[in-house]
Amino acid sequence: MGGTEQPDVRLRGVVKRFGAFEAVAGIDLDVAPGQFVTLLGPSGCGKTTTLRIIGGFEQPDAGEVFVAGVPVDSETTKRHTRMVFQSYALFPHMTVRQNVAFGLRMDKVPKGEIGARVEAMLANLGLSDQAEKYPRQLSGGQQQRVALARALVTQPRVLLLDEPLGALDLKMRKRMQGELKALQRNVGITFIYVTHDQEEAMNLSDVIVVMEKGRIAQVGTPEDVYRRPANAYVADFVGETNFLAGNLAVRPENVLIGDVIPSGAARGKGMVRAKSFLGASTRLEIETEGTTLVATLPGAVSIATGDPIAFGWRDEDALHLPTKDSK
Amino acid sequence: MAARKTRQIAAATAFLGPPSLWIGALFILPMATMALLSFWRVVDYNIVADWTLANYERLARPLYLGIFWRTIKIALLVTVICALVGYPVAYFLARKTKRFQLILLVLVILPLWTSYLVRTYAWMLILGTNGAVNQALQGLGLTDTPVSWLLYSDFAVTLALVHIYVPFFILPLYAVLEKLDPRLLEAAKDLGGGRWRTFLHVTLPLSLPGVATGCLFVFIPSMGAFVTPELLGGARSIMIGSVVAQQFGVAYDYPLGSAMSLTILAIILVAATLFLRAGRPAGTAP
Numbered sequence: 001m002g003g004t005e006q007p008d009v010r011l012r013g014v015v016k017r018f019g020a021f022e023a024v025a026g027i028d029l030d031v032a033p034g035q036f037v038t039l040l041g042p043s044g045c046g047k048t049t050t051l052r053i054i055g056g057f058e059q060p061d062a063g064e065v066f067v068a069g070v071p072v073d074s075e076t077t078k079r080h081t082r083m084v085f086q087s088y089a090l091f092p093h094m095t096v097r098q099n100v101a102f103g104l105r106m107d108k109v110p111k112g113e114i115g116a117r118v119e120a121m122l123a124n125l126g127l128s129d130q131a132e133k134y135p136r137q138l139s140g141g142q143q144q145r146v147a148l149a150r151a152l153v154t155q156p157r158v159l160l161l162d163e164p165l166g167a168l169d170l171k172m173r174k175r176m177q178g179e180l181k182a183l184q185r186n187v188g189i190t191f192i193y194v195t196h197d198q199e200e201a202m203n204l205s206d207v208i209v210v211m212e213k214g215r216i217a218q219v220g221t222p223e224d225v226y227r228r229p230a231n232a233y234v235a236d237f238v239g240e241t242n243f244l245a246g247n248l249a250v251r252p253e254n255v256l257i258g259d260v261i262p263s264g265a266a267r268g269k270g271m272v273r274a275k276s277f278l279g280a281s282t283r284l285e286i287e288t289e290g291t292t293l294v295a296t297l298p299g300a301v302s303i304a305t306g307d308p309i310a311f312g313w314r315d316e317d318a319l320h321l322p323t324k325d326s327k
Numbered sequence: 328m329a330a331r332k333t334r335q336i337a338a339a340t341a342f343l344g345p346p347s348l349w350i351g352a353l354f355i356l357p358m359a360t361m362a363l364l365s366f367w368r369v370v371d372y373n374i375v376a377d378w379t380l381a382n383y384e385r386l387a388r389p390l391y392l393g394i395f396w397r398t399i400k401i402a403l404l405v406t407v408i409c410a411l412v413g414y415p416v417a418y419f420l421a422r423k424t425k426r427f428q429l430i431l432l433v434l435v436i437l438p439l440w441t442s443y444l445v446r447t448y449a450w451m452l453i454l455g456t457n458g459a460v461n462q463a464l465q466g467l468g469l470t471d472t473p474v475s476w477l478l479y480s481d482f483a484v485t486l487a488l489v490h491i492y493v494p495f496f497i498l499p500l501y502a503v504l505e506k507l508d509p510r511l512l513e514a515a516k517d518l519g520g521g522r523w524r525t526f527l528h529v530t531l532p533l534s535l536p537g538v539a540t541g542c543l544f545v546f547i548p549s550m551g552a553f554v555t556p557e558l559l560g561g562a563r564s565i566m567i568g569s570v571v572a573q574q575f576g577v578a579y580d581y582p583l584g585s586a587m588s589l590t591i592l593a594i595i596l597v598a599a600t601l602f603l604r605a606g607r608p609a610g611t612a613p
Contacts, residue, residue, distance in 0.1 A: 057513055083517045089510040093532045093608035102528070103518035134609070154518065 006069050008033045008158050008190040009054055014063035016049050023049040024060070025214030031158075031192065031207075036184050038193045038201040041211035042237070047194045048162055050211070054192060055083045055160050068157045082151035084161045088143045090135040096146050097122070097131040103154040121153040125183075141172050148183065158190045165200065177203050198238045202226065210234050232321050242293050247321045254317035255295035257284070257303070261312040272307045286311055365585035374581055382586035391570070391587075398567040399594065401481060401556075402549035405488040406496075409545045410538060412489065413496035417537070418530075420497070421504035432501075435494050443491060447555050450487045454478040454559070479561030487555050492548060496541035503537030504530070532608045539606020546602070547595055567591060 009031040016024040024046040031037050039047035052058045053065055056072045056079060065072040068080045082103070090099050100121055104114040122128045125145045135143055144164060151159055161180075165173045181204055184191045195201055201208050202222040210217045210225060210233075218230035229235035232243065241249045256265060270288030282301040286293045286309055293311060303309060368379050385391065420431050438446065453459045454477040461473040476482060507530065515525040553568035560566060567587060574584030 055517065057517075079517075079519070081517075083514070085510050085514060087508070087510055089508065089514040091511060091514070091529060095609075102515070102520075106515075106519035106521075106524060150518070 005033060007031055007066075008035075008068060009192065010064075010066040011050070011054070012064045014050070014053060014060045014065060016046075016053060016058060016060050022214050024053065026063070027214075027216055029209065029216065029219070031190055033157075033190055034188055035206045036181070036191045036193065036204055037207045037209060038195060038205040039209050039211055040195060040198060040201040040238070041217075042196055044213075045211040046214040047196075047211050051083075051160050051162055051192060051194045054158070055081050057083070080157035081160055082154055082156040082158075084147045084151050084159065084164045086162045086164065086166055088135075088147040088164075088167075090143055090146055090150070092135055095132050095134055096127060096138070099135070099146055100127075100149045100153050103150060107154065117153055121149045125149045140168050141176060144168065144176060145179075148180075152183075152187060156189065158192060159184075161191060161193045163195055164193075165195075173200070180204060202238075208238075210237060212237075227319075229319060229321065235319055235321055240294060240296075241319070244318075249319040249321055250313045250317060251319070252283070252294040252296040253281075254313050255286075255293060256312050256314075257286075257295060257297065257301075257309055261310060262314070265314050266310060266312040268312075269308060269310050272303055272305050272309055275301070275303065275305050284309075361585040361588055364581050365589055367582050369580055369582060372579060382582045383590075385583060386586055386590060394565055394567050394570055395590070395594075397481070397564070398550060398591075401485055401488070401564075401566060402546050402552075404485055405492065405549045406542050406546045408485070408489045409493045409496040410542060413493050413500065413541060414538070416493075417497045417500040417504055417541075421501050421507075435497050435501075438490075439494055444554060446491055447487055447558050450483065450490070450559055451478065454483050454486075478559065479563055481560070481564045483559040484552075484556045484564050484566065487559050488549050488552055491555065492545040495544035495548075499540040499544060500534060500537035503534050503540075507533055535606045535608050537606075539602045542602050542606075543599055546598055550591055550595055550598075 007030040009029070011027050011029040014024055014027045015022065027046075027050060039050055041047045049058060053060050054067065054072065059073070070080065072079070072081075091102065094102065097118060101114050101118045104117060109117070119128070122131055125148060127142070127145055127149060130138060130142060130146075135146065138146065147164070164180075165176050168176060177200060180191075180193075193201075193204060205222055207219065208222055208225045209219050210230075212233050218225055218234045220228070220230075225234060225238050229238065229241075229249075232249070235241045235249050236243075240252050242252065242255065243249050256262075268288055270286040270293065272284055273287040273292065274285040276283045277300060281299065282297050284295045284297065284301070284303070286295060288311070295311065363376075364374065365382055366378055366380070367374055368377050368381060369375070370377075386395075416435070420428060420435070424431065451458070455461070456473045456475070456478070458478070460477055461470075464470045464474060511529055511533070512525060515529045520528065551568050552566055553572055556564060556566035557569050557572075560569075571584050571587045571591070574580045574587065578584075
C-alpha cells in the first residue's frame with residue numbers, strides 16, 4: 001500500500017467506545033487511492049464502526065481520521081465519502097431517478113447537469129428502464145444498483161460499502177460481486193468494503209484488513225493473508241486451517257494422502273472418520289492421535305470411511321504462526 | 328375436509344359473531360333509522376312516515392348554512408393549529424429525546440385522564456369575565472374593563488378544542504416518526520442534505536400518513552363537538568353539534584336532526600378521503 005501518493009483515507013489511533021464496550025480499540029490504517037479494501041472480521045470486531053467513523057457517522061473518542069487529506073470531524077466540511085448501506089436506505093417515496101438525483105440536488109448542481117448525470121449513471125448501471133419505478137417495485141439486486149448509483153453519481157473520492165450484498169441470495173451475491181469489482185475498476189475510486197464473508201473478501205479485494213476485537217490483526221493482499229497469516233486468528237478466520245503442535249498449521253488443500261506423499265513429506269497415519277463429496281473436491285476428516293485433521297482433495301476419492309490412511313504435507317506448505325502469547 | 332370447513336365456520340362465528348352483533352345493533356341499526364327518519368316528517372309532534380326532502384331543504388336556509396359553515400371553519404382551524412402545535416412535539420418526542428421520552432409521552436396523554444367536561448369548565452374559569460386572564464390583564468393595568476371576547480366566542484371554542492384534541496394529533500404522528508428508519512436520515516445527510524432539507528425532503532413526506540391520521544382524529548370530533556361550543560361558545564358561537572342536540576332534545580324534530588347528522592357524516596367522509604389521499608406519500612402501497 002506504499003507509494004508516495006497521499007492516502008485517500010488515513011486513520012491514526014482511532015478509538016470508539018459504546019459505554020464500557022470498546023468497539024474500535026486503536027486503529028492505524030492508510031488506504032491508497034483506487035484500491036478495493038475490505039474490512040473483514042466476525043460480527044462485533046469493529047469493522048462497521050470503523051467504516052461509520054470514516055463516513056463521519058460516528059465521532060471517534062480518540063484519534064484522527066483524514067479523507068483526501070481533510071480531517072473528518074465537523075459537519076460543515078464538504079465530504080468526500082459516500083455510503084452504501086446494508087439495507088440500501090433508498091428513499092421509499094422517491095422514484096429511482098429521484099433517488100439518484102438526490103445527492104446532486106443537495107449539492108445544488110444545475111438542473112440540466114443533474115438530468116444528464118443521472119441518465120448517464122442509470123445507463124451505466126443498467127437501470128434506465130427502472131427510472132420511474134419506486135424502490136419497493138424493484139428486486140434486491142436492482143435496489144442494490146440504485147444505492148450504488150445514488151452514491152456514485154456524486155463522484156465521491158471514496159465509496160463506503162457496509163455488507164451491501166448481505167440481503168441477497170447466494171447466486172445474486174456472486175453475480176453482484178463480479179459487478180462490484182468491475183464497477184470499481186471502471187470508476188477507479190477507492191472502495192472500502194465491510195464483510196464477514198472471507199470468500200467475498202478474497203474475491204473482491206486488493207487489500208484485506210482482518211479485524212479482531214476492535215484491532216487490526218493483519219493488513220495484506222488476499223494472497224498474503226491466506227498464505228502468510230500473521231497469527232492463528234487470521235489463519236483460522238480466513239480459510240480453514242488444521243492447527244498442529246507448536247506454532248504450525250496446514251491448510252486442508254495442502255494435506256496429502258496415500259501414495260502421492262513425496263519422500264520426506266509423510267507425517268503419520270490415521271483413520272478416515274468422515275468423508276463428503278463436494279463435487280469439485282472431496283473433504284476428509286482424518287482421526288489421528290486424538291485430533292482431527294481435515295483434508296480437501298481434488299475430485300472424487302476412492303477411500304471409504306473407516307479406512308486407515310497415511311497423510312503428510314510439504315514443508316513449504318506448512319504455516320508458521322507466531323505463538324499466541326507472543327502477541 | 329368437510330369437518331375442517333365446519334370448524335372454520337364455527338371459529339369465524341365465535342370470533343366475529345359478537346362484534347358483528349354489537350356493531351349491527353349499536354351502529355348500523357341506529358344509522359339506518361336516522362337515514363329513514365331524515366326523509367320523514369313531524370306532524371303534531373308525531374313522526375309520520377311520509378316521504379319528503381323537506382328536511383334537507385330546510386338545511387339550505389341561511390341560518391343553518393351559516394352554522395354549518397362556522398362549524399367547518401372552526402374544525403379546520405382547530406385541525407391546522409393542532410398540526411402546527413403537535414408536529415414539533417411529536418417530532419421532538421420521537422427523534423430528539425431518549426431520556427425524557429416516556430415522561431413527555433405521559434404528559435401528552437395525562438390530560439386525557441381528566442374528563443372532557445372538567446377541561447372545558449377549566450377554560451371557563453380561565454377565560455371568564457373574572458377569570459385568570461382578565462384579572463391578570465387588569466392587575467397589570469393593561470385594560471380597565473374585562474376583555475369580553477375571551478369567553479363565549481369562536482376564540483374560546485377554538486382554543487379549548489385545540490387543547491382537548493391535540494394529543495390525538497400527536498400520538499399517531501409520534502408512532503409514524505418513531506418508526507422512521509434512521510438509516511434514511513443518515514443517507515440523506517451522507518448525500519449532503521442539511522437538517523432542514525433532510526426534514527423537508529425525507530422526514531416530512533414520510534410522516535404524511537401520521538399527519539393525515541392525526542388531522543382526521545382532530546377534525547372528526549371537532550366537527551361533532553357539542554359540549555365545548557355549548558359551554559364556551561354561548562349564543563355567539565353556535566356549532567352544528569348543539570343544533571343537532573336541540574332537535575333531538577328540545578324541539579322534538581328527529582327528522583331535521585337526522586338530516587343534519589347525515590350531512591355532517593357526509594362532510595366528514597369527504598374530508599377523510601381528502602386527508603388520507605393527501606397523506607399517502609408517493610411510492611407507498613395504497
